[in-house]
Amino acid sequence: MGLLSYLKSTILSKWVMAITGCILVLFICGHAVGNLQILLGSDTYNTYAAFLQGLGEILWIIRIGLFVCLVLHLITSIRLKLLNNSARPTAYQYKSFLKAKLTSRTMIWTGIMIFAFLTYHLLHFTAGVTNPVEYDQHEVVINGKSGIAQEIPNDPRILAQLPPTLQTTTVDGKLYAVQEEVKTAETRHDVYKMVVLGFRNPITSLVYIIGVILLGFHLSHAIQSMFQTAGFNHPKYTPWIIQGSNALAVIVVLCLISIPITILTGLVGGTI
Amino acid sequence: MKITLMVWRQKCCKEQGKIEKFVVDNVEEDMSFLEMFDILNERLILEGKDPIAFDHDCREGICGACSMTINGVPHGHEHGTTTCQLHMRKFKDGDTIYVEPFRNKAFPVIKDLVVDRTAYERIMQAGGFVSVATGNAKDANNLPISKENADLAMDAAACIGCGACASSCPNGSAMLFVSAKVGQFALLPQGQPERKRRVLAMIKQMEKDGFGGCTNMYECEAACPKNVSVRFIAKMNRDYLRASLFTKSK
Numbered sequence: 001m002g003l004l005s006y007l008k009s010t011i012l013s014k015w016v017m018a019i020t021g022c023i024l025v026l027f028i029c030g031h032a033v034g035n036l037q038i039l040l041g042s043d044t045y046n047t048y049a050a051f052l053q054g055l056g057e058i059l060w061i062i063r064i065g066l067f068v069c070l071v072l073h074l075i076t077s078i079r080l081k082l083l084n085n086s087a088r089p090t091a092y093q094y095k096s097f098l099k100a101k102l103t104s105r106t107m108i109w110t111g112i113m114i115f116a117f118l119t120y121h122l123l124h125f126t127a128g129v130t131n132p133v134e135y136d137q138h139e140v141v142i143n144g145k146s147g148i149a150q151e152i153p154n155d156p157r158i159l160a161q162l163p164p165t166l167q168t169t170t171v172d173g174k175l176y177a178v179q180e181e182v183k184t185a186e187t188r189h190d191v192y193k194m195v196v197l198g199f200r201n202p203i204t205s206l207v208y209i210i211g212v213i214l215l216g217f218h219l220s221h222a223i224q225s226m227f228q229t230a231g232f233n234h235p236k237y238t239p240w241i242i243q244g245s246n247a248l249a250v251i252v253v254l255c256l257i258s259i260p261i262t263i264l265t266g267l268v269g270g271t272i
Numbered sequence: 273m274k275i276t277l278m279v280w281r282q283k284c285c286k287e288q289g290k291i292e293k294f295v296v297d298n299v300e301e302d303m304s305f306l307e308m309f310d311i312l313n314e315r316l317i318l319e320g321k322d323p324i325a326f327d328h329d330c331r332e333g334i335c336g337a338c339s340m341t342i343n344g345v346p347h348g349h350e351h352g353t354t355t356c357q358l359h360m361r362k363f364k365d366g367d368t369i370y371v372e373p374f375r376n377k378a379f380p381v382i383k384d385l386v387v388d389r390t391a392y393e394r395i396m397q398a399g400g401f402v403s404v405a406t407g408n409a410k411d412a413n414n415l416p417i418s419k420e421n422a423d424l425a426m427d428a429a430a431c432i433g434c435g436a437c438a439s440s441c442p443n444g445s446a447m448l449f450v451s452a453k454v455g456q457f458a459l460l461p462q463g464q465p466e467r468k469r470r471v472l473a474m475i476k477q478m479e480k481d482g483f484g485g486c487t488n489m490y491e492c493e494a495a496c497p498k499n500v501s502v503r504f505i506a507k508m509n510r511d512y513l514r515a516s517l518f519t520k521s522k
């Protein structure tokens with residue numbers, strides 16, 4: 001077993017849940033803020049996306065780290081759940097809870113649904129497997145600026161009629177007309193357009209909204225629980241940690257669901 | 273008062289049990305929950321039936337023997353109260369009350385509402401003590417202990433080991449009990465030499481007995497008749513990690 005021998009101890013398992021969970025929480029906060037930039041328009045958003053892609057090996061280190069956290073979190077939670085179920089073979093006939101909330105009692109179920117959602121999310125936007133046509137969007141960036149080049153057909157009759165102020169350039173085998181002198185020309189993944197087209201589908205948006213709300217339920221218990229697991233419980237601060245945990249969960253949910261909602265209502269990407 | 277009781281009956285450990293209905297007419301408000309069972313049992317004996325077996329001893333909330341799950345909560349919904357100290361004035365005339373044994377894999381039913389709680393004793397035997405003989409009482413100020421720590425240790429020591437924590441926990445976890453027993457020593461100088469060994473041994477025994485793990489739902493704290501706080505669980509989580517990382521012998 002080696003590395004996984006911590007699973008034999010429930011407390012060490014809890015520590016692994018808390019540490020991996022904490023890393024995932026930090027990621028999700030960054031992910032929410034990063035993607036909220038879609039509200040600032042196509043150029044900002046695609047520049048951010050290109051920056052992430054440009055991280056190269058660092059991006060892969062982050063991805064692998066997150067994946068390891070997720071897998072450890074998942075394995076540990078299932079092992080704990082099986083153990084906890086076996087500790088009460090005969091259920092009470094009359095069920096009643098004083099302090100255990102719906103969110104804390106359903107961690108494993110919200111967790112597993114988040115996992116399913118996450119798998120879909122990665123196939124959808126990261127791998128482009130579920131909607132390959134919407135995924136395959138590119139834009140031309142001239143002199144570091146997007147949206148200033150216009151694609152024109154490579155037809156000598158049209159080219160002859162072009163005003164002399166226009167420059168033409170070929171990127172990836174396609175011809176573009178630009179108003180200024182072309183110093184650099186490149187294409188990049190048009191993540192903005194991909195996301196907008198993706199969320200125009202109300203069913204896709206609904207899946208995301210539900211997935212994110214489930215994440216919110218998970219987080220509202222998870223964040224405060226993390227502190228308790230890590231041994232931080234103080235009468236002065238714990239009430240604030242519980243409030244903060246709920247507040248942070250709501251903020252993350254609002255940030256993330258604002259993206260499909262603004263796209264569905266046409267506030268974002270309405271011109272595409 | 274007229275109370276309808278839905279009581280778990282089970283002849284012995286191996287047999288299947290079931291809920292049986294009893295109507296008790298002459299319940300008075302000043303009776304304790306156990307006294308209601310006394311009059312019901314007297315009637316059952318007169319009728320030549322098998323009285324309901326239940327655990328009790330001090331009947332003043334200090335021994336932890338009484339163990340009934342009342343409407344789904346060990347010792348009932350009344351906060352910080354043992355079953356023996358729960359009075360019928362907390363119920364209304366005509367109420368139907370479900371009474372079941374403490375339920376846990378580690379607490380097998382012996383008969384009716386009586387369960388075997390030696391699992392908690394095994395946990396105590398694994399490390400819930402100080403092994404050095406401390407001799408006679410010393411001069412009070414020989415061993416300075418801060419008021420805060422003395423009070424906290426006292427709060428932990430309020431645990432009467434009744435089993436309500438593990439029986440209320442949806443995971444069947446005994447963490448509140450173990451953390452109180454570990455915590456009372458961890459806060460005092462006498463507990464320091466064996467601190468790491470103690471927490472490792474007691475948790476190991478807890479897991480061996482088939483108790484579940486804590487997922488911070490805090491049901492235990494709400495059910496505890498002595499109001500032991502989940503703060504002790506947080507403290508123990510730290511102690512346990514430190515002990516696992518920095519103990520040489522296994």
Ligand code: HEM
Nearest residue numbers: 017018021024025077107108111112115222225226229487
């Ligand atoms: C693979 C899908 C997931 C599953 C199956 C899952 C399951 C669980 C379960 C069952 C718990 C409770 C464990 C316990 O209290 O002992 C938990 C706690 C937690 N989860 Fe998840 N979860 C998943 C994804 C996530 C994600 C994506 C995040 C963060 C964004 C997250 C953050 C946390 C945190 C911070 C905790 C608190 C740990 C603690 O109680 O100390 N989880 N998870």
Ligand code: FES
Nearest residue numbers: 331333336338356
């Ligand atoms: S009988 Fe002793 S605590 Fe209830």
